[in-house]
Amino acid sequence: MARTRAAILAATEACVADVGARATTMSAVALRGRIAKATLYNHFRTKSELLDAVVQARIQTCRTAALAAPDLAEALRLTARSLSGLAGVAGLAAHDPAALARLTAAGDGPGWTAARAAVSEVLARHGRDADASARELVLRWLTSQLLWAGEEAERDLAAAILAAGLPQRDSMEST
Secondary structure, eight states, X not given: XXXXXXXXXXXXXHHHHHHHHHHXXXXXXXXXXXXXXXXXXXXXXXXXXXXXXXXXXXXXXXXXXXXXXXSHHHHHHHHHHHHTTOHHHHHHHHHOHHHHHHHXXXXXXXXXXXXXXXXXXXXXXXXXXXXXXXXXXXXXXXXXXXXXXXOHHHHHHHHHHHHHHSOBHHHHHHO
């Protein structure tokens, strides 16, 4: 079951990279994932549900790596590297820029809810204040990595500066 779901999500990312979200069809995902269309529909009833699952899976992958990082700067570096250069994002930029704009505009959908929870957890794990302003600052920077990643050294420096600028949880409690 988990292997089938992973194949579906990988096939979806590949389709989006090739033709964008709008032109990606459930039939194309099933064909690319080498699964029966009925199997795909057993896992996901709609393309929207499928695309949400792809986003949430990417968030969970980043979350897991960031929680295992030794410090916040490394957690941010790992996450930025994971987000920069995603083929699906490049596909959206090329084939469906309106969908990319919707994806990167902060909102209350399931992807943004999962991203906020993951960032809050990572900030708290690394001893940082996880209030809304810190969380949203980190999310804005990470979203920028989807769109304008820059060079690796530049991303690493920005991650270190951002991590250093976020207040420690203890310093917030003592003020």
